[in-house]
Amino acid sequence: MKQTLRALGWATTIFWIFLIAFAGTCVYSAANTRIKLGEPQVFPSETAITISFPLFINNSGYYDISDLNVTTLLEDIDGVCVSKSTTIITLVPKGRNIVKTHNITINLNDIAYNFYYYLFNDTEFNLQQHFKLKFARVIPFHALANMKIPWGAPLYNFSVKQVSYQCSYLTNCTVTVSFAFENHSPYFDVIGKLRLEIYNSNGEQIGIGETTADAPSHSSFEGTVDIVVDGEKFTAQGEIFFYFETPLFNFGPLVIPYG
Amino acid sequence: MAEDKKETEKNRFWRNMVPKIIRAALKSAIIMLLYFLFFMLLNPFGNSFLGYQLVFDVFVATYIAFIILIELSSGTIFHYAFIATRALFSVLYVILAFDGGVIATNIENIQFTIDLRYFMSIFILLSLLSFVKGLLQAIKFLIDKEERLFSQL
Numbered sequence: 248m249k250q251t252l253r254a255l256g257w258a259t260t261i262f263w264i265f266l267i268a269f270a271g272t273c274v275y276s277a278a279n280t281r282i283k284l285g286e287p288q289v290f291p292s293e294t295a296i297t298i299s300f301p302l303f304i305n306n307s308g309y310y311d312i313s314d315l316n317v318t319t320l321l322e323d324i325d326g327v328c329v330s331k332s333t334t335i336i337t338l339v340p341k342g343r344n345i346v347k348t349h350n351i352t353i354n355l356n357d358i359a360y361n362f363y364y365y366l367f368n369d370t371e372f373n374l375q376q377h378f379k380l381k382f383a384r385v386i387p388f389h390a391l392a393n394m395k396i397p398w399g400a401p402l403y404n405f406s407v408k409q410v411s412y413q414c415s416y417l418t419n420c421t422v423t424v425s426f427a428f429e430n431h432s433p434y435f436d437v438i439g440k441l442r443l444e445i446y447n448s449n450g451e452q453i454g455i456g457e458t459t460a461d462a463p464s465h466s467s468f469e470g471t472v473d474i475v476v477d478g479e480k481f482t483a484q485g486e487i488f489f490y491f492e493t494p495l496f497n498f499g500p501l502v503i504p505y506g
Numbered sequence: 507m508a509e510d511k512k513e514t515e516k517n518r519f520w521r522n523m524v525p526k527i528i529r530a531a532l533k534s535a536i537i538m539l540l541y542f543l544f545f546m547l548l549n550p551f552g553n554s555f556l557g558y559q560l561v562f563d564v565f566v567a568t569y570i571a572f573i574i575l576i577e578l579s580s581g582t583i584f585h586y587a588f589i590a591t592r593a594l595f596s597v598l599y600v601i602l603a604f605d606g607g608v609i610a611t612n613i614e615n616i617q618f619t620i621d622l623r624y625f626m627s628i629f630i631l632l633s634l635l636s637f638v639k640g641l642l643q644a645i646k647f648l649i650d651k652e653e654r655l656f657s658q659l
Contacts, residue, residue, distance in 0.1 A: 248649075255635070
């Protein structure tokens, strides 16, 4: 029994030393591991907006990092998922640096149902970033960052200020439409073409006009368009159709009645 | 004569106790040192583990109290009883304090979760092994005591 107890004593002591050493080196390694997302780059296209983050992983510890999973979940204010992007790195060996790109793709078709709302109303998005990994292959680690991203409407408070007309002859009238909006977006400028179509109360198109809009981020824009219309068809009441064409989005018609 | 005997007994008591006290102090100092080293390693994580500091503090304080009790009671059955109790305490405390092995902490708006269940399983197994060792040592101590009494007859 004495020998058994002695063996048991040595075995437990050795295992305790291993366990304490493992715990210590794990904590030391975790302190020397750096995972961070770099500066984002935005790539707009006709169907989607891709936000690309470089993902830097510097594993200076004593243990491998495995099953690294970076997931970004973008939800609108109602909790509807706008975009979910995942990047998986199966192994980051000890003492290695790895750089990988984490892409967040926002499909414009997915937000089409709310596109009108996003153009004209300020709101906020909820961004969840999940980092999951296994440290030393046996210690799962999970970090969850939750942040609100404010969304500024690029065409906030778009309104027709005044519609006036002047006729030199009965058949030759000029309608002057003045309109204004505020670009609340912190992310992009609204630069592009604005096309107007005027319809009389019978629904007939009586004139077309065009202007350019240049509203830098966080600025107001006021514009005036002169449209030559057929004076015989012009009515005191009608509708103006607005069409926007910018490198980032095309939108229209926005129908605003006049008169 | 009686006074000499009393003095001798007193001396013998202190001769027995002094090495035990020194051993207890040394072991406690080693545990404290390991504890401070552990918290030095946690330094880069900032205040994120402050919520668990009290948990660690209570564990280490109780562990040191057990070390003192174990050392002072060496040569008695209580020595082994305290070893077994310490092992059981470690198991129960770690399970309860760390919610079954999943540590969750918040830094600003980032929530961190570390799953230490594998690590804790090994810790619990080793603690149970220490518990079994304590029990076996207690049994051996009783057998030895009986054998000594039997041989004196």
